[in-house]
Amino acid sequence: MTALDAIGRMPGTGSPRVGELCGIDGLRVRRIPNFPCGWFYFANGNRVDVVRLLADAQDTAAVLADIAHE
Numbered sequence: 001m002t003a004l005d006a007i008g009r010m011p012g013t014g015s016p017r018v019g020e021l022c023g024i025d026g027l028r029v030r031r032i033p034n035f036p037c038g039w040f041y042f043a044n045g046n047r048v049d050v051v052r053l054l055a056d057a058q059d060t061a062a063v064l065a066d067i068a069h070e
Contacts, residue, residue, distance in 0.1 A: 003030050003031070003032045003033070003038075003039055004039060004050070006030065007030050007039060007041060007043075007048055007050075008048060011028070011041070011043035011048050012028075012043060013030070014028030014029055014030040014039075014041065014043075015028060015029050015030075016028050017029075018040070018060060018064075021061075022060070022061055022064050022065075024064060024067055026042045026043070026044075027040060027041075027042060027051075027064070027067070028040070028041055028042070028043060029041075036055055036056040036057070037053060037054060037055040037056060038053070038054060038056075039052075039053055040052040040053070040054060040064070051064075051067060052064070
């Protein structure tokens with residue numbers, strides 16, 4: 001099972017913590033097992049919008065800043 005498959009089946013299981021810290025309502029992240037990165041996405045009803053795949057070494061807040069201003 002891949003992380004994207006898991007998101008599609010159970011979109012509410014991703015953590016909302018980064019979205020809360022960055023002030024982006026509804027943003028969730030699902031970590032990728034055995035890799036230092038995660039999928040950032042929004043779950044909207046029966047649809048999932050993936051916005052970024054970010055590595056742990058990246059400045060998450062800076063990269064996600066464009067989403068916060070939309």
